[in-house]
């Protein structure tokens with residue numbers, strides 16, 4: 001357990017504690033997302049963890065990605081959860097997913113979920129290669145060889161997303177579940193979830209998350225509601241009935257959204273991997289750039305006049321525009337003209353977002369405080385999430401918006417100086433919420449402080 005320090009930590013103390021937290025969550029070849037609430041490996045958490053670990057050990061960082069990719073499905077899909085062998089009680093657990101039992105594409109040697117999460121892994125690969133620049137020659141050589149060895153799996157993952165998750169080539173990644181977006185109960189999904197109606201007789205299973213959170217002293221108000229959870233469980237059931245077959249899922253699922261933030265992250269990951277291909281002489285650079293171009297067009301096609309992006313309901317083509325952090329997707333994908341990019345950055349820094357006068361830290365909230373759906377404690381409906389802050393800092397830096405990036409970076413470092421590495425933070429009180437010693441929060445701290 002990690003206790004609150006009496007005073008704000010210095011930068012080097014914060015970094016040291018972050019490394020300690022990651023070491024504590026290390027199970028050898030994978031890092032659990034958090035000790036109690038998330039005792040398994042999560043896909044996009046693993047990518048962030050690898051970026052943080054790259055600052056400590058490029059070798060251990062690569063191991064994280066190798067473990068994740070060793071659970072890849074035959075289709076190229078990288079699952080959103082890789083289960084450890086432990087009986088942790090996390091729900092839905094391996095028995096509920098039953099992937100190996102119903103789908104021949106699932107790996108046989110390890111239990112996984114049957115969903116995806118945002119594909120930020122290419123960003124991690126790029127950063128590991130960058131971190132190896134200052135390493136000894138032998139370590140750099142090993143990093144290059146191990147990236148070379150995982151290259152076919154990375155390409156297969158991107159190919160899976162570009163084909164099975166975008167069969168009509170709209171340039172938007174299709175998600176089958178809010179969990180796939182990583183922003184589970186964001187107001188983005190409220191309207192589409194209205195169409196998710198469990199069949200009569202469906203009995204939801206007991207929630208394990210509330211139990212784990214209350215053991216940590218947290219309240220149920222910080223997690224998704226029961227009504228939401230029943231829908232989450234029902235969608236897993238629908239997917240299991242479709243035997244995790246993408247073609248069948250596209251026809252039968254009651255939730256199918258074009259996720260604009262996942263699409264923007266896919267653009268960025270394709271571009272990052274293309275630079276790795278060029279640098280190491282690996283195949284596929286043109287293919288990756290082609291995906292980046294298609295999905296960038298997809299993201300930009302959803303933007304309003306100020307460059308704010310939206311999701312698309314693929315069941316009927318409805319554009320779902322909500323004031324959530326996903327609207328800033330073009331700052332990650334790039335491609336806006338300078339005027340619209342400026343307008344979007346100004347919006348991000350305005351009182352409706354980071355610049356709200358009541359915020360303790362001027363950081364992006366998951367949902368705008370100006371929205372009627374804003375809730376300062378409930379998960380993705382308001383709190384500030386350090387990995388999302390990291391993504392925006394990274395996107396702003398890539399877009400040449402150095403001043404805004406610098407402001408967010410300083411505010412983020414100040415938030416993380418509480419030394420708790422909480423899952424998310426209350427924007428108005430600064431209070432830590434959700435899990436503590438959350439691995440990706442510690443990883444983000446390590447990277448920002450390096």
Ligand code: 9WN
Nearest residue numbers: 033038042044045179182183184209
């Ligand atoms: C469901 C692990 C994951 C994150 C997600 C976050 C949360 C899981 C849960 O935790 O989701 O996938 O049980 O609530 O929403 O972004 O990857 O940290």
